[in-house]
Amino acid sequence: MLKFSINKLLSSSGLTGKEYYLDNLRISDEIRSKLVSLRDDARSGILEAWSYAKEQVKQDKDLYERVPLSKLEQLIKLKPRFKMQGSYVYGTIVEPAHNSQDIDLDDGMYIPMSVVQLDDKTMSAAMFEVVDKVLKTMANANGWKQIPKKTCSRLQTNEGIHLDIPCYAIPDEDFNRLRLFESLLVESNSAQDSELKIHTVNLALRNGEWLESNPEHIKEWVSRTKKLHPNFQDIVMIVKGLRDHNYTSGGPSSISLMVAIEKIMSSSPKLGDLTEELYNVVQKLSSVISNELKHPHPGSAHLIIHSPTEPEKQDLRLKFDRFAMYFKQALVTSLTERETMDILINLFGFRMPNDQTRVIRYSVDDNGLKTKKSKVMTPIQEHNTFG
Structure with missing residues (x-):
């Protein structure tokens, strides 16, 4: 007793x-603001880099021979979506106790399943290539590090924070709902994007494979x-x-x-x-x-x-x-x-x-x-x- x-x-x-x-x-509110700012900077950079990548696709003649034009048009029009996950969303995030520890922020990037099915290995590689490049640019500009991980790309800051961006493919209907939900969040000026449920999720692995792994389940x-x-x-x-x-x-x-x-x-x-x-x-x-x-x-x-x-x-x-x-x-x-x-x-x-x-x-x-x-x-x- x-x-x-x-x-x-x-x-x-x-x-x-x-x-x-x-x-x-x-x-603290200051740290929370830093996390949201880091997330938003990474998202903006990825969207800009994705637009550039789509221009490269337009000039790839070999790709036009392998993939139907209608599918290529889907890819060219594509704009990735994002959704936060992890302890920030669960409400269990804590301040580190030692300088050697980090606050971990997880922000998933999503594309529709129909695009992945064009060429799953190529799309997996393309997603990692874009995210790695953006995070490496941010790292070089700030004296940080970009670290390629098996299931994500990591941006390691020198401020006790690291940002992990895993890449996912989801059913087209969920992707469209996520796009709508994102626009509503922008209008309401909200930093949270955790309320929309996504039911089927495939996680991109750096070796080109995909793993059924749904962060919504946690x-x-x-x-x-x-x-x-x-x-x-x-x-x-x-x-x-x-x-x-x-x-x-x-x-x-x-x-x-x-x-x-x-x-x-x-x-x-x-x-x-x-x-x-x-x-x-x-x-x-x-x-x-x-x-x-x-x-x-x-x-x-x-x-x-x-x-x-x-x-x-x-x-x-x-x-x-x-x-x-x-x-x-x-x-x-x-x-x-x-x-x-x-x-x-x-x-x-x-x-x-x-x-x-x-x-x-x-x-x-x-x-x-x-x-x-x-x-x-x-x-x-x-x-x-x-x-």
Whole structure:
């Protein structure tokens, strides 16, 4: 049974004029503005480069011999569309804890399936060529790097941000709906473009192949999970903050953490209380995150999202067992609020508010039910539990 509640350290809980852990994890308005600006610059550059590429197509006589004129006209008229994905859309994006870490922004580029069917390998190569060229130009102009990845093109800035642009093909009707939706967003001056559902998606791979992989499936799953488990989003952010503080680089991916957390919460009683649900998750994460995890959406269940090697499994078990041990020490076996506070700061880092008055001690009533005592001021006795 837990001895302490840390809800008032983690979230606002009705407090005003106080800092709290989740607030310290959220990206600032300045960073959010940088992300949107970077995305928009990349989109504009890609559209301009695509127009130039279409002029090259018009002059390719060999292509005219291979592809019917009506299909070529479709290609020449084509204007790619874009749709954001990833943690920015899910609402789980967090500020990095170390300079060696990045904020990851994902912005998918889409073209209609009918155009891909003209020549799937050529179209895959063409999409990567255009996106790579644009991001390389942006990189050269700013002293950044463009990195070709298997499933996307990456723009690595020197400001703790990287932009990934994967390329997709979708049914023509979905593409037309996306085009209409984009125009409505422009009219409303909105930075969000995550509400339109796309049902069938093929991801371009750099080797010329295509993989059925729908980013909408993760978004739908996250939305459904938030409704089933109201604390899910907060717990994902808290665990990401825990990971980022303890891994200067690497560590389990955000999506693998999300899937592991949902798996634990779905197989546990609904406790409702943030501290209790977070404690339950942290105690069980080691055994879940150190094993293979499949895509959580039934429509993408054929995809493996987390498959650690044996050495990686051992490292994950070691680290997450350690997290569980210290978190138990903080909330169960600690003798004082100050001791709990010291452990939490060591475990979660500088973004955890150093305020022992918000560590609330539980008491047990005559019926064996937990209640919370009023906060008690305790003398500050500085010591480092981790040694």
